Amino acid sequence: MDIFAAKIPGRPLLSFEFFPPKTPIGEVRFWEALTLLARFRPDFISVTYGAGGGDRANTGRLVCAVQERLNLTAMPHLTCIGEERTNLESLLDHYEQQDITHIMALRGDRPPGSPPEALARGAFDSAAALTAFIRKRHPRLRIGVACYPEVHPEAASREADLAYYRRKIEAGADFAITQFFYDNTAYTRFVDDTHAHGVTAPVIPGIMPVTDFKQIQRFSALCGAELPEWLVTQFEKVKEDPVATLEIGVAVAVAQCRDLLDRGAPGLHFFTLNRAEAVGRILDALHLAPA
Numbered sequence: 186m187d188i189f190a191a192k193i194p195g196r197p198l199l200s201f202e203f204f205p206p207k208t209p210i211g212e213v214r215f216w217e218a219l220t221l222l223a224r225f226r227p228d229f230i231s232v233t234y235g236a237g238g239g240d241r242a243n244t245g246r247l248v249c250a251v252q253e254r255l256n257l258t259a260m261p262h263l264t265c266i267g268e269e270r271t272n273l274e275s276l277l278d279h280y281e282q283q284d285i286t287h288i289m290a291l292r293g294d295r296p297p298g299s300p301p302e303a304l305a306r307g308a309f310d311s312a313a314a315l316t317a318f319i320r321k322r323h324p325r326l327r328i329g330v331a332c333y334p335e336v337h338p339e340a341a342s343r344e345a346d347l348a349y350y351r352r353k354i355e356a357g358a359d360f361a362i363t364q365f366f367y368d369n370t371a372y373t374r375f376v377d378d379t380h381a382h383g384v385t386a387p388v389i390p391g392i393m394p395v396t397d398f399k400q401i402q403r404f405s406a407l408c409g410a411e412l413p414e415w416l417v418t419q420f421e422k423v424k425e426d427p428v429a430t431l432e433i434g435v436a437v438a439v440a441q442c443r444d445l446l447d448r449g450a451p452g453l454h455f456f457t458l459n460r461a462e463a464v465g466r467i468l469d470a471l472h473l474a475p476a
């Protein structure tokens with residue numbers, strides 16, 4: 186099964202990213218949000234792995250439960266930093282046995298304060314190496330990788346980042362999902378540059394609706410995503426008003442998604458942060474609920 190071949194005809198690919206909750210109440214909210222968003226019949230949902238200190242064991246449990254309970258394609262993320270080969274092998278074998286068809290292959294971030302050598306402590310030190318390993322051992326799995334329209338903070342240069350992205354695709358990745366961004370010209374430029382490098386794998390833009398501007402400032406400081414001046418100005422004006430922030434956040438995301446689709450983006454991948462309201466309103470405004 187391939188998500189692009191199986192998607193709802195005439196609609197852009199639609200996907201939602203969740204993180205594994207850490208508490209029982211978080212788990213209730215996870216299922217509530219997912220159930221509310223299921224009415225959009227996403228082409229897949231994905232569940233992060235270890236991001237922000239999340240419990241890694243929960244990723245596998247949740248993706249299998251999502252496929253079984255909601256009959257949706259669920260894609261686990263998998264990071265290789267600090268992971269032994271045997272752990273990766275048993276997890277991947279388990280996923281194939283559980284009819285998982287897609288996997289997001291990532292390196293992951295070094296724990297804060299750890300030295301660069303920490304990357305070498307696992308079996309693989311990069312997403313390219315992990316991708317090659319998965320492709321060889323599980324030829325039927327479809328593999329997604331991350332990409333960075335505004336360049337990964339560790340990249341030596343924009344050109345080096347692009348060249349390395351090409352290596353990930355050549356190692357066997359089928360598609361890419363971007364880091365979040367708010368300047369759509371960065372997306373177009375990245376896609377044009379990949380084409381110039383002879384790489385044509387679909388690049389799905391990652392959309393991060395703003396519902397809490399302080400939180401987005403923290404995330405962008407960590408991952409290097411730019412916050413354009415026009416965006417900062419709008420949200421600074423309403424920083425004490427969560428209702429107005431949500432309204433502006435929805436309007437900004439609707440405009441961003443419309444423009445991305447006009448620019449030819451093959452789909453939209455929403456970082457939901459396990460909440461349904463903003464994403465649901467954005468998709469309603471875009472008329473992306475299936476008939």
Ligand SMILES: Cc1cc2nc3c(=O)[nH]c(=O)nc-3n(C[C@H](O)[C@H](O)[C@H](O)COP(=O)(O)OP(=O)(O)OC[C@H]3O[C@@H](n4cnc5c(N)ncnc54)[C@H](O)[C@@H]3O)c2cc1C
Nearest residue numbers: 233234236262291292293311312331337340349362363364
């Ligand atoms: C859509 C998406 C989902 C994510 N999900 C998770 C998750 O579930 N869990 C989690 O912990 N993190 C997640 N992340 C964050 C990700 O782990 C970090 O961005 C991490 O710093 C890099 O991971 P990567 O797979 O892009 O690494 P890589 O692609 O291996 O490398 C990152 C960058 O380092 C440089 N680089 C690495 N190796 C080389 C090389 N050999 N030569 C030249 N340059 C090199 C390149 O600039 C490259 O873009 C996600 C990110 C995105 C965009």
